[in-house]
Amino acid sequence: MEKKRQQNIKQTIRRNYGKIALEESSKDACCGPGCCSSPSPSMAATEVGYDSKELQTIPEASVLGVGCGAPVKFANLQKGETVVDLGSGAGIDVFLSANDVGATGNVIGIDMTDEMLERARRNAKNNNYSNVEFKKGDIEKRIPVSSDTVDAVISNCVINLTTDKVKAFKEVLRILKSGGRMVISDLVADRKADRIDADQWSACIDGAMAKQDYLASINKAGFRDATVLVEREFAGGELVGGRKITSIVVRAVKS
Numbered sequence: 001m002e003k004k005r006q007q008n009i010k011q012t013i014r015r016n017y018g019k020i021a022l023e024e025s026s027k028d029a030c031c032g033p034g035c036c037s038s039p040s041p042s043m044a045a046t047e048v049g050y051d052s053k054e055l056q057t058i059p060e061a062s063v064l065g066v067g068c069g070a071p072v073k074f075a076n077l078q079k080g081e082t083v084v085d086l087g088s089g090a091g092i093d094v095f096l097s098a099n100d101v102g103a104t105g106n107v108i109g110i111d112m113t114d115e116m117l118e119r120a121r122r123n124a125k126n127n128n129y130s131n132v133e134f135k136k137g138d139i140e141k142r143i144p145v146s147s148d149t150v151d152a153v154i155s156n157c158v159i160n161l162t163t164d165k166v167k168a169f170k171e172v173l174r175i176l177k178s179g180g181r182m183v184i185s186d187l188v189a190d191r192k193a194d195r196i197d198a199d200q201w202s203a204c205i206d207g208a209m210a211k212q213d214y215l216a217s218i219n220k221a222g223f224r225d226a227t228v229l230v231e232r233e234f235a236g237g238e239l240v241g242g243r244k245i246t247s248i249v250v251r252a253v254k255s
Helices: 003-021 041-047 092-101 114-126 165-175 198-202 211-220
Strands: 082-086 106-111 132-136 150-156 176-189 224-233 243-253
Touching: 003 114, 003 198, 082 092, 082 165, 092 106, 092 114, 092 132, 092 150, 106 114, 114 132, 150 165, 165 176, 165 211, 176 211, 211 224, 211 243
Parallel strands: 082 106, 082 150, 106 132, 150 176
Antiparallel strands: 176 243, 224 243
16 A cells, blocks of 8 residues: 555545544444444443443543454453553553453553543543553554563454554564463455445454454464454444444463
8 A cells, every 4th residue: 555545544544533532423433333322332332242330430531432343352361461552542452451450450542643542641640540551553564562561452443544564563472471372353345345435444444354354464464373263244244345344352472
C-alpha cells in the first residue's frame, strides 16, 4: 500500500476515534455489531461478549461501546503479571485487566489518539488506579515497551486498523517474554476487500483481511500455531461491502 494512502488512513483513524473520545459520535468509527444501534455503550459492550457485572467494576467512562469481542475473558490473566493492551481507547480492557492482575501486576495501554489517551488517563486518576499507565504509540512502528518484558498482550478490534499486520505482530512478539501469549479479538473476512476507503478502514471493515491471510500473518511474524478460540458472524451474517465479515478471538504463544 502506498505511503500516502497509509498516512490518510491513520489520519482518518485519529480523527474519528478522537471524536469518540470527546463523546461527539461513535458512528464515525463503529467496530462492533452494536455500537451504532445499541441504546448505550454498556449494552453494546455486552453484545460483543463483555459481562455486565464486570463492567460495573470499572469506570463507566471507559466503556465506549466499540470493539468486536472481549479478549480479557480468554487471556487467563494472573496476579502479578504484566499486560499490554494495544489500542486501549478509554481503558475498558486495561481496567478489567488491572482487576485481574492485582496490585502486584501492571497494565500498559497503548494508543495513538491523544484524545483517547487523555480520557483514559483521567479515568485512571479519578478512580485511583495505581497499577495502570497509558502510553502513546504506533503499534506498526514500535510499541513503547521494552523487549521480552510482557506476560500477555491483548487487543480488541485494533490490529485490523493497521496497514501492515505483520509488522504489528512482530512488535507484539518482541515485547512478549518467552512463553508469553497474545489474545486478541478482531474482524476477518471471507476474502480481500475489492477497494480501500479510509472511513471504512477506520470502521474496521476495509482493513479486515481474509481469515487465512490474517492467521498466516501471525505465523509470518514468528508466532506458531495461532488458534481461533471463538468465531461468530458479524452484522448478523449480512454482507458488508460485499464481503462476509466474522468476529474472532485468536490466541498465539511466543515459543
